[in-house]
Amino acid sequence: MNFQKIRTLLGGYLFILPAFLFFIIFSAYPFFKVFQLSTTSWDGISPVAPFVGLDNFKDLLMDNPVFWHSMKNAFYVTFLALVVQNSLALLLAFLCDRDIRGGNVYRVIFYLPPVLSGIVVGLIWNWIYDGNYGLLNHFLTFIGLGNLTRAWLSDPQTALISVSVIHMWKGFGWGFVILLAGLQSIPRELYEAARVDGANSWIVFKRITAPLMIPVFILVSILTILGTMQIFDIIISTTGGGPGYHTEVPITRIVAMMIGSSKFGYACAMGVVFGLILLAISMIQIRVSKMMRQV
């Protein structure tokens, strides 16, 4: 290798060096640090972090039903978001894909909730769900369904679903924008050709829209799963995980362990396990979607 080649090679590495350093400092190092801390009983304050091996993981996996209950709650919200939130997003994307009057206005309106802060959204919905003077109870009474009124966020039967509704309301705008972009990228000639061949709307959707939208569906569902499993701000601003443990999710448990109990090491172990579960879900999803594409 002559000097010129070495210089060219070195120049290339120098160009990627800043990005590489940023990656090491802000991604790789914290990632490995969390792993390292998860094997300690660090309290988050002391300069010493006593090594406890895999004790935190053992306790978490074998003896922490509250954490696994919170995981179940997160799966429940995620399932609702995948089905209801994304169906709504798809429906609205279809409607806006047509040349309707004021289409841009609708796009802005639908995209507003995701832009708002989760805490603000939580506080607004607190007023809507209020058991005494809430808008929802007022509306139900107005339409003659006064027997359904309740403190929606304090009732164990409705707390989790109420929080899920807030999350879906806040989140459907993301799916809407991505799905709309996907729909608009499908060549119009395909639809025209199908219509000439006599295809009805259902056939057009089944044979043209759906197959071409599969990559977009995959993207939206991965983002929905990862985003919903990590739900936190809405829970904190509405129920705080209560009543009891009814709306606890993994992140609220991690925060409770970190701040409430000052068990940073244990909280890191929770973070590692939770991260691995999310990784496994994403990998399964990618594999399934690859199989679907082959079909």
Next chain:
Amino acid sequence: MKTYLRFFMVSFLALALTGCSGESHKQKNLNSKSITVWHWMSDREDALNELVNRFENETQVKVKLELFAPSEAYAQRVKASAQTGTLPDIYGILGEKRDFASFIRSGYVKNLNEELSAKLGNETDVWKNSFFAKALAVNEFAQGNEFGIEPGIYGIPLDASTIQMVYNKKLYAKAGLDPNNPPRTWDEFIEHNRALKKSGLPGFVSGFGEIWMIDALASNWAMNIMGEKKVFATYEGKVSYNDPDWIKVLSLFKQMADEKILVEGAVTMVNKTAEQTFANERATYAFNGSWCVNVYKGMNPGLEYAPIPPPAVSSAYPIRVWGGAGGSLVVNNGSPRRDGAVTFLRWLTAEKQQSYLSQATENLPSVKASLQHISPILSGFADDMDNATHPNVYPVHEYPEVTEAFNKGIQSILIGEKTPDEVAQNVQKTKEKELAKNAK
């Protein structure tokens, strides 16, 4: 290409050097002549700034007051700064006693025993004696404390507080009840609530979504029913949570649920919303700290209310309320301006400054001499200072997991999901697990 490469390398090195200047920043902090104070008390920001101005004018010493809110964010900042050795000269530690102990053990907090036991100039008494003993006690580590900390007082209370019940006098009169005769016992409390309900008036509110408030109220009643010793014996693991006295404590919340005393949604309500509910007269009673005087004044200046201790369930032991220091500040043991920091705190807790602070912020002063300047309502909160206690002064502490199981269990009772016996069993199970884990 060469020029671009050179430009890029120079820029990168400049950026890298700027980014790596943490040490020099730290050095700058240490060499700075002004005393830096970190706090989280946004409601006291204006008054504190005014006091800082007065101090600077009097002493020519610069003080840099820095506010970080909300308190959760502040607590995290302090912990992160402890790790990087960038704590300010004066700061506050938010958290439980074990967190405080961890800060001390790590060398981040100065023991102020010597300074508090000293008399300065023409002072007639030592600094320590000017404070309410209860306010100072939360910052004290006694001989033989469970954390193994050198005995001493490690923090200076900026103000004091007690957490009690308040009742709305106007709603009381509306229900045909005597507004000057609030409930003193549990039976009276139930009876008065029935009268309120009959008149279509709302009951009791508290921010039970913040579970420490449940803990405060439940421990008031626990100490009233079984006395402090038995409560501490439970924390030590010598008494079971299945004990009839603990079941009795939990049953009070069951009765609250059965009688529908709590306003709808209080179980998951944050205290700010609970404060709004009481201030807007949508609840007749509230369980809240003395800081509420300032809050209610801002929300509804015409609100007619008065503080009362939580109704006593038993006459066997006195009812204790949580209280003591409101916000406390500590001196960074690693600061080169430790002496200046102590001087500033000494000045800040002198009668004149404390009187100004309590009048401007409607908070209880931490020094006794300033008590004469406070409002009558605030004075009502101060009356029970002698009965005040706080987890930070307990000789023994419960495991946080057990406390959480207890408080969440009470939430479950309030929503009618679990019985007191079921909750007690679950709490005891958690307790045994924690005892076994810590015995290892």
